[in-house]
Amino acid sequence: MPQLDTYLLFDGQCEEAFKFYAQVLGGKIDAIIPFEGSPVESTVPAEYKKRVLHAHLTAGKSVLMGSDCPPGHFQKPQGFSVSIQVKDVAEADRVFDALADKGNITMPIQKTFWSPRFGMLVDRFGIPWMVNCEGAAQAAS
Numbered sequence: 001m002p003q004l005d006t007y008l009l010f011d012g013q014c015e016e017a018f019k020f021y022a023q024v025l026g027g028k029i030d031a032i033i034p035f036e037g038s039p040v041e042s043t044v045p046a047e048y049k050k051r052v053l054h055a056h057l058t059a060g061k062s063v064l065m066g067s068d069c070p071p072g073h074f075q076k077p078q079g080f081s082v083s084i085q086v087k088d089v090a091e092a093d094r095v096f097d098a099l100a101d102k103g104n105i106t107m108p109i110q111k112t113f114w115s116p117r118f119g120m121l122v123d124r125f126g127i128p129w130m131v132n133c134e135g136a137a138q139a140a141s
Contacts (some may be wrong), residue, residue: 008066011074014052027059081128092117092133
């Protein structure tokens with residue numbers, strides 16, 4: 001069975017975003033590879049050489065990958081959300097609040113008919129997230 005992983009694209013903030021995500025998610029950055037020193041270094045302008053060609057983060061059994069787009073290729077993220085599943089209300093609130101800092105809340109975290117906590121936001125890097133707490137909605141108020 002294939003493994004599905006999320007790959008995010010940034011416009012120069014990939015390294016900063018991945019350091020932030022590692023902190024918030026309790027993950028480990030396995031790699032941050034710049035364009036500089038790679039076989040594709042000559043394909044980007046000098047000001048892009050320090051940007052990230054590939055980043056890899058592991059959080060539990062999940063993998064998050066990403067990169068900075070080459071010149072002229074970045075598009076604002078839309079039509080998806082990165083979904084985080086947590087096991088308790090306090091963790092849902094913590095993760096949501098951390099990701100929402102300097103971002104835009106699109107649905108405040110709250111009790112729903114399916115979950116004791118669910119909320120949606122776009123973080124400071126323009127990435128849309130959904131935070132969902134596992135369990136029945138009647139488990140918490």
